[in-house]
Amino acid sequence: MLLASTAALLASCGQRGTPADPSTPPSPSPVTSAASPYVEPGAGDGAPHYNDNNAHRRPGDMSATSERDAEKEAARIDPVLKRLWKQGDWDPETVLPAMLALGYEELRTGPKGGHLGGQLDVRPMESRFETDHYVTPEGTRIGLRVHEDACVTAFVQKSNYSVSVNGPYMETGCFSPPFAH
Numbered sequence: 001m002l003l004a005s006t007a008a009l010l011a012s013c014g015q016r017g018t019p020a021d022p023s024t025p026p027s028p029s030p031v032t033s034a035a036s037p038y039v040e041p042g043a044g045d046g047a048p049h050y051n052d053n054n055a056h057r058r059p060g061d062m063s064a065t066s067e068r069d070a071e072k073e074a075a076r077i078d079p080v081l082k083r084l085w086k087q088g089d090w091d092p093e094t095v096l097p098a099m100l101a102l103g104y105e106e107l108r109t110g111p112k113g114g115h116l117g118g119q120l121d122v123r124p125m126e127s128r129f130e131t132d133h134y135v136t137p138e139g140t141r142i143g144l145r146v147h148e149d150a151c152v153t154a155f156v157q158k159s160n161y162s163v164s165v166n167g168p169y170m171e172t173g174c175f176s177p178p179f180a181h
Contacts, residue, residue: 062167066150070165073144074152076102078163081142081154085161095140095156096122104144119145125157126178143174 062070080098084090100106104120121143127136139157146152146165151174154163169177 062150062165063147066147067165070146070150070152073146074154074163074165077142077144077152077154081156081161081163085156088158090139090156090158090161092122092124092140095142099142099144107145121145121174123175125155141175145174 077099080102081095084095084098089095096106099120099122105118107118107121108116110116123141123143125137125139125141127134137157139155142152142154142156144152144154145168149167151166151168152163153166153174153176155161166174168174171177
C-alpha cells in the first residue's frame with residue numbers, strides 16, 4: 001500500500017490541477033502588447049522613467065519679463081563675441097575682460113559652493129570623448145544669470161560663436177549639463 005501511494009505521488013509530480021481532457025483544445029496564450037506600461041508620454045527613447053532621469057537636462061521655465069530681459073542682455077553680448085571671434089580671440093583669459101567691460105560682475109562662490117555675488121561665469125569649453133580619448137576644444141563658454149529664472153548662455157570658438165537665452169538647469173545653472181549623469 002505504501003509503495004503504491006509513493007508511486008502515485010511521484011507520478012503526479014510536476015502536474016498542477018486536474019489532468020487535461022484530450023478532447024478540449026488548449027487555451028490560447030495571453031496576448032502581450034509591445035508597448036511597456038512604464039513608458040511615460042513624450043519619453044524620448046521609450047525607456048521607463050525617461051523624463052525623471054533626464055529632468056536635469058531640461059532648462060527651467062522663464063517668465064515673459066525675465067525672457068525679455070535675457071534677450072536684451074544677449075543683444076549686448078552678441079556683438080562683443082562676434083568681434084572676438086573675428087579677431088581669433090576665444091580663450092577665457094581674453095573673453096572674461098571683454099564681458100566684464102560690459103559691466104557684469106564675475107560669479108563668486110564660497111568654499112561650499114554658496115553664491116557670494118556676481119552673475120557672470122566664464123569657463124573653458126567642456127571636454128568631450130572622441131574615438132578613444134577626451135579632447136578639450138579651444139574656446140570659451142559664457143553663462144550670465146540675468147534673473148533667478150533666466151540666463152544668457154553663449155560660447156565662442158574657432159569655428160563659430162553663439163548666444164542664446166534659456167532658463168537655468170536644475171543642477172548646473174546657466175550651463176547645459178554634460179551627457180553622463
